[in-house]
Amino acid sequence: MAVRMAHIQLPEDLGIEDAILPGDPARVDRVAALLEQPEELMFNREYKSVRGLWKGRPVLIISTGMGGPSTAIAVEELARTGVRQMIRIGSCGALTPTLDLGDLVLVCGAVRDDGTSAGYLPAEYPAVPDLDLLNACRTAAQRQQAPYQIGIARSHDCMYRDDNPALYETWSRRGVIASDMETATMLVVGRLRGVRCASILNVVAGFHKNVAESVGRYQNGEQAAAAGEHLEICTALDALDVFHQGSSRA
Incomplete structure (x- = not known):
């Protein structure tokens, strides 16, 4: 009998090499709606998983929760099940x-401001991401006609840190273009x-805006951010197809 991972509760013989990793368990369902033959596997703690087919290839969708610790657990246990490509889709x-x-x-790289x-x-x-997978994400974003930038993100642990506005200004001056809580750990x-x-992030808070308030509006269906989520989902799925087409030609 196959051993199951302690937290994600998936078996070591899962047999799926590609995974999409949203943070929010609710986003798993929105990705699954685009798959053929979606099947929910497990929902333990923050880790909700669904498998399905994308253009004939099996793909796993699994949430990681918020922050580096839960993301690291997901990556560690997924690697033990045989997953070999992971794309984060986050805000x-x-x-x-x-x-x-x-x-x-x-x-294209993340500041490791996380514990x-x-x-x-x-x-x-x-x-840093895998270059082939990052290039596949870029090709997929172009196919989706998605507005995008390639750049450095800063991953951190403190949503409500008192000096966040000053920190954001400092990192902005250093050429960092986005802030999240999971990318550095995953990479x-x-x-x-x-x-x-690889990591694809959807902008849900503009520069000089209150991040916590903006995330709240996003959860309540902010139109532009919701459209961005759909684009990042389509981009990530298409990127897996682009990646495998390239691998088959290599």
Whole structure:
């Protein structure tokens, strides 16, 4: 009998190599609606999982919850089930005025301002995506005609930190374009475990806007941010197709 992972509760012989990782369990259902033959597998703690087919290939959709610790657990356990490609689809705050609500950020590197990745490796170790998977995300975003930028994100642990406005200004001046809570952890842990990872973020808070309030409006159906979520879902699924087409030609 196959061993099940302690937290995501999926078996080690799952047999699926591609996974889409939203943070919010509710977003799993919105991705699953686009799949053929969707089947809910488990819902334990923050980890809700559905498998289905995308253009004939099996794909797993699994939520990671909020922040680095739960994301690291998901990546670790997914790697043990045989997943080899992971794309995060999350929300972010803009750190540049050139990003609008609903725009996508394709992360080419992440500032490791989180505690979880620091628990794995020193700060000198970079948090970078797999280049082939990032390029597939870019091609897919172009196919979807999605407004996007490729840039650096800052991953952090404190949504309500008192000095957040000053921190956002500082990182913006350093060329960082977005802020989230999970990307750096996923990229570091995935790289360590031999998994190809990429991160697509949907802008739900504009630059100089209150991030917590903006996220709340997004949850209540802010039109532009909701449209951005749909675009990031389609982009991530299409990116897996682009990636495998490229791999077959290599």
